[in-house]
Structure formats: structure tokens, C-alpha cells
Amino acid sequence: MHKLDAVDDLILDEALTVDPAESGDASEEDAFGSGEDTDEAGSGEDLADAPVLVLEAPAVAAELAGQGRTVLHRSDQLEDEADVPAELLESWDDPRLAEVRLVLLRLPANLNALDELAELVATHCHPEVRLVAGARVKHMTRGMNDVLAAHFGEVRASLGVRKCRVLHAAGALPDARGTQPTWPREAALEEFGLTVLSHGATFAGNKLDLGTRLLLGQVADLRPAPGADRAVDLGSGSGILATVLARNGWQVTGVDSSRAAVAATAATAAANRATVEVLRTDALTDWSAADLDLVVCNPPFHVGSAKDSSPAFRMIASAAHALRPGGELWCVYNAHLPYLPALRRDVGPSEVVARDRSYIVTRSTRES
Ligand SMILES: C[S@@+](CC[C@H](N)C(=O)[O-])C[C@H]1O[C@@H](n2cnc3c(N)ncnc32)[C@H](O)[C@@H]1O
Incomplete structure (x- = not known):
């Protein structure tokens, strides 16, 4: 079974914050350096009823599905897709993606993997989609902000909580739509x-x-x-x-x-x-x-x-x-x-x- 850890908890807490600008430290300058580490993540309003897309985070998908949310999930590794009581996103051509306004992601360490996922989200999800992407601070790099900024107009970091952070990205760049995918x-x-x-x-x-x-x-x-x-x-x-x-x-x-x-x-x-x-x-x-x-x-x-x-x-x-x-x-x-x-x-x-x-x-x- 997939168990929630501190990264998953923070992704879920930050996702509940409707306006990421209100979530605390929003400056890109402070994305990974001097941000204060707090014990509590902010909480906020409920997620909307629209489907939530959960990428590379099986425990998050299971948690949200257990709360009765409509969840689509997908991961690169087979074992991360097993035993998740939510619907698997089989294809990026799935028309339901056009309704997805919230995407939750555990940041992959590989920047190319992040680039492909960000491109797919910006291209296939609702134009107002918001991405909440988390990891342990020690596994995060400035390059992650840059990769997200290539696909989204706004990228900002949360406060650190229990040595974890999330990046919020919103405003899918219009260039992404209708253009040829750059992967493979x-x-x-x-x-x-x-x-x-x-x-x-x-x-x-x-x-x-x-x-x-x-x-x-x-x-x-x-x-x-x-x-x-x-x-x-x-x-x-x-x-x-x-x-x-x-x-x-x-x-x-x-x-x-x-x-x-x-x-x-x-x-x-x-x-x-x-x-x-x-x-x-x-x-x-x-x-x-x-x-x-x-x-x-x-x-x-x-x-x-x-x-x-x-x-x-x-x-x-x-x-x-x-x-x-x-x-x-x-x-x-x-x-x-x-x-x-x-x-x-x-x-x-x-x-x-x-x-x-x-x-x-x-x-x-x-x-x-
Ligand atoms: C070191 S890479 C080698 C890839 C390729 N053969 C090459 O030489 O470039 C190891 C590969 O094993 C895959 N892999 C890891 N665990 C696996 C498993 N349990 N079953 C099947 N493939 C696995 C990885 O996804 C990765 O593609």
C-alpha cells in the first residue's frame, strides 16, 4: 500500500489553498534558500469537484480518492500505479483532461522528466490549470523552477515545511497549445x-x-x-x-x-x-x-x-x-x-x- 509521507502531506495541504499567492513566501528569489521552515502547512478551501490529476504520487491519489474526489492518476513506474484505488490515466489524449484544473505532482529528480510532464500538463489540461509540485528540499534544484517557467507564466515556491517544499505553477503559456510535442x-x-x-x-x-x-x-x-x-x-x-x-x-x-x-x-x-x-x-x-x-x-x-x-x-x-x-x-x-x-x-x-x-x-x- 502507498503511505502518505511529509512531501505528500505538503502537496495536499498546499493544494487546498485556492490562491497560491496567499500561501506565504511567494518570491522566486527565495525558492530554495532562505525560506523559513514552519511546522504547519496552511490549509484552505476545498478542492473543486472537477477531476484532479495526480502524477508520480500514488499515496496522494489514494488519499483523495478515499475522500470521494474524482481522481485520475499516472506514474512512470509500474509499482507506483499498482494498488491505487483511483482511475488510471491511460493516455494523454483522454478528453477528460480538458476539465482538469488542478494537478498534483511529486517532482522527479530528472529535469527532462519534469519538462515532459510540464509540457503535457500545459498542453492537455484546462488553460487555467494549477500545478502543485512537491519534493524534499534536499532533492530540489533551481533548475526545476526554470523548467516549470518554460511552460507556465507564474512559478512560485511555498514555505518549507518539515524539510519539504512545493512549487506552484499556473498560467499555462499559450504557446504550448496547438504546437507539436517536443517529446520524444x-x-x-x-x-x-x-x-x-x-x-x-x-x-x-x-x-x-x-x-x-x-x-x-x-x-x-x-x-x-x-x-x-x-x-x-x-x-x-x-x-x-x-x-x-x-x-x-x-x-x-x-x-x-x-x-x-x-x-x-x-x-x-x-x-x-x-x-x-x-x-x-x-x-x-x-x-x-x-x-x-x-x-x-x-x-x-x-x-x-x-x-x-x-x-x-x-x-x-x-x-x-x-x-x-x-x-x-x-x-x-x-x-x-x-x-x-x-x-x-x-x-x-x-x-x-x-x-x-x-x-x-x-x-x-x-x-x-
Ligand atoms: C540502467 S537502465 C538500462 C537501460 C537500457 N537497457 C540501456 O542500457 O540504456 C535500467 C533499466 O531497467 C529498468 N528497470 C528498473 N527496475 C525494473 C524492473 N523491476 N523491471 C523491469 N525494468 C526495470 C529501468 O526503468 C531502466 O530503464
């Missing part, structure tokens, strides 16, 4: 003859991550054998690995838990005329057959801003179950991370096949 964004990866597309929250954007580069150097020449051509790019991000494998004749599925990743994987494959199936799932935990010949993976070692290897261990264990006996898992990761014992235990014989100053690439063969 495209770049050429000339040395591999690829066009790469990324959404704001896609890992590494449309650039080639250094770990991925090392892995790509090892797998770009792998060719499928007759009857042994099923491959998965596990945690596919922008889909570079998936697209290269598909171009080499593999039947590829790109798997990722992030909306920004699966959309980018599909877009990158399409831009390169490659056929890649995409699935938004938690690792390969739902993969029913042990039928994969090849899995490639550059696993995450962060969850949000905290270092955490548990998703990587889950990916390794799930790949082990989805590989056929003799199938191979190729992984790249920071050389100091303790993944080799897990690869040997869960998958089978594993060796280091490449390394540079930061990363190692391992090949593990599934034991029967």
Missing part, C-alpha cells in the same frame, strides 16, 4: 547507425550509457542459431540493445517497468525499422516459459535517488527462470557491485568477458 526527442548514434528516441524519464535519454556501450561491444555480433532466436532486453530503456539485436535477426522483446522506457523502446525500434515487442512488467517475473535463448541486461542500481541493488537481483533471478537450459544472460554492471555470486547461484556458470575502468560484462549460461 531523437538523436543519431552514428557509430552504430542507429536513431535513438527517448522520453523525459528514459534512462540516459537518447545518449549511449557507458555501461551499455561496453555490453553492446560484446553482443552486437551475436547471431541467433536456427530455432534459437528468442531474446529479451531486460530493462530496455531507450531500446538500443533491443534494436541492435532485432536488426541482427533475433526475435526480441524489450521489457521495462517504466512507461518512459517502453514507449522509447518502441519508438527507437520503429525509427530503425526493427521489430521489437515491448512489455511493461516487473523484470521477467511473469514470464511463464523457460524458452529464452538470450537475455541482455544493464540492471539499475538505484531506486529513486537511493542506491539499491534489489531490482538487479530480482532481474537476475527472473532471467534465470525465463532462460532455456543453455540459454545465456549477458550483464553489464559497475565492477564493484557483488552480482557475480548471484549470477552463479541463480543462473549457472558465469565469466567476466569484458571490463573497463568502471564496468564489467559477464556471460552466464543457464544450467539444466
Whole structure:
């Protein structure tokens, strides 16, 4: 279940303030520096009956839905969309967005992710939409104000409360409406003859991550054998690995838990005329057959801003179950991370096949 924390509480309290100009310290100058920290957030009038859009804040969506509000919610990560007793916003083309005058957001650390969300809100919601976006002060940067100011005429910060703040944005800039979306964004990866597309929250954007580069150097020449051509790019991000494998004749599925990743994987494959199936799932935990010949993976070692290897261990264990006996898992990761014992235990014989100053690439063969 999703539990409210101090950021969620402040977002909810500030959202109840009808006029953000009355909410206290409104000066942009003081957005993150000298603002006084108080114990209490202001409260105010009720939210209107119009639908509220809640982004990246599942506990806030659950809380408002529990109060009987009409709530649409959406998050990048699958787990943030699970078990929320409110309606999921499946598409930014949903006509109900035109009625949305209040959007509540937990600020993503990634400014590109914030830029895409701000653009979508300014473009698709009611012209008088108000955005209330919060985070812990230690995770906020001045760049967040600048990103919001590119899409909204008014941007101001709240007082700090329990080491959290919100940014209020209003006055969606008319330029946003009727113009072409600026996401996904495209770049050429000339040395591999690829066009790469990324959404704001896609890992590494449309650039080639250094770990991925090392892995790509090892797998770009792998060719499928007759009857042994099923491959998965596990945690596919922008889909570079998936697209290269598909171009080499593999039947590829790109798997990722992030909306920004699966959309980018599909877009990158399409831009390169490659056929890649995409699935938004938690690792390969739902993969029913042990039928994969090849899995490639550059696993995450962060969850949000905290270092955490548990998703990587889950990916390794799930790949082990989805590989056929003799199938191979190729992984790249920071050389100091303790993944080799897990690869040997869960998958089978594993060796280091490449390394540079930061990363190692391992090949593990599934034991029967
Ligand atoms: C380090 S990035 C690698 C992305 C891409 N393969 C590349 O090399 O550029 C790790 C990817 O794993 C995804 N991911 C994290 N946890 C996951 C999970 N439990 N299931 C599936 N994908 C996950 C992230 O969304 C991210 O796209």
C-alpha cells in the first residue's frame, strides 16, 4: 500500500489553498534558500469537484480518492500505479483532461522528466490549470523552477515545511497549445547507425550509457542459431540493445517497468525499422516459459535517488527462470557491485568477458 509521507502531506495541504499567492513566501528569489521552515502547512478551501490529476504520487491519489474526489492518476513506474484505488490515466489524449484544473505532482529528480510532464500538463489540461509540485528540499534544484517557467507564466515556491517544499505553477503559456510535442526527442548514434528516441524519464535519454556501450561491444555480433532466436532486453530503456539485436535477426522483446522506457523502446525500434515487442512488467517475473535463448541486461542500481541493488537481483533471478537450459544472460554492471555470486547461484556458470575502468560484462549460461 502507498503511505502518505511529509512531501505528500505538503502537496495536499498546499493544494487546498485556492490562491497560491496567499500561501506565504511567494518570491522566486527565495525558492530554495532562505525560506523559513514552519511546522504547519496552511490549509484552505476545498478542492473543486472537477477531476484532479495526480502524477508520480500514488499515496496522494489514494488519499483523495478515499475522500470521494474524482481522481485520475499516472506514474512512470509500474509499482507506483499498482494498488491505487483511483482511475488510471491511460493516455494523454483522454478528453477528460480538458476539465482538469488542478494537478498534483511529486517532482522527479530528472529535469527532462519534469519538462515532459510540464509540457503535457500545459498542453492537455484546462488553460487555467494549477500545478502543485512537491519534493524534499534536499532533492530540489533551481533548475526545476526554470523548467516549470518554460511552460507556465507564474512559478512560485511555498514555505518549507518539515524539510519539504512545493512549487506552484499556473498560467499555462499559450504557446504550448496547438504546437507539436517536443517529446520524444531523437538523436543519431552514428557509430552504430542507429536513431535513438527517448522520453523525459528514459534512462540516459537518447545518449549511449557507458555501461551499455561496453555490453553492446560484446553482443552486437551475436547471431541467433536456427530455432534459437528468442531474446529479451531486460530493462530496455531507450531500446538500443533491443534494436541492435532485432536488426541482427533475433526475435526480441524489450521489457521495462517504466512507461518512459517502453514507449522509447518502441519508438527507437520503429525509427530503425526493427521489430521489437515491448512489455511493461516487473523484470521477467511473469514470464511463464523457460524458452529464452538470450537475455541482455544493464540492471539499475538505484531506486529513486537511493542506491539499491534489489531490482538487479530480482532481474537476475527472473532471467534465470525465463532462460532455456543453455540459454545465456549477458550483464553489464559497475565492477564493484557483488552480482557475480548471484549470477552463479541463480543462473549457472558465469565469466567476466569484458571490463573497463568502471564496468564489467559477464556471460552466464543457464544450467539444466
Ligand atoms: C540502467 S537502465 C538500462 C537501460 C537500457 N537497457 C540501456 O542500457 O540504456 C535500467 C533499466 O531497467 C529498468 N528497470 C528498473 N527496475 C525494473 C524492473 N523491476 N523491471 C523491469 N525494468 C526495470 C529501468 O526503468 C531502466 O530503464
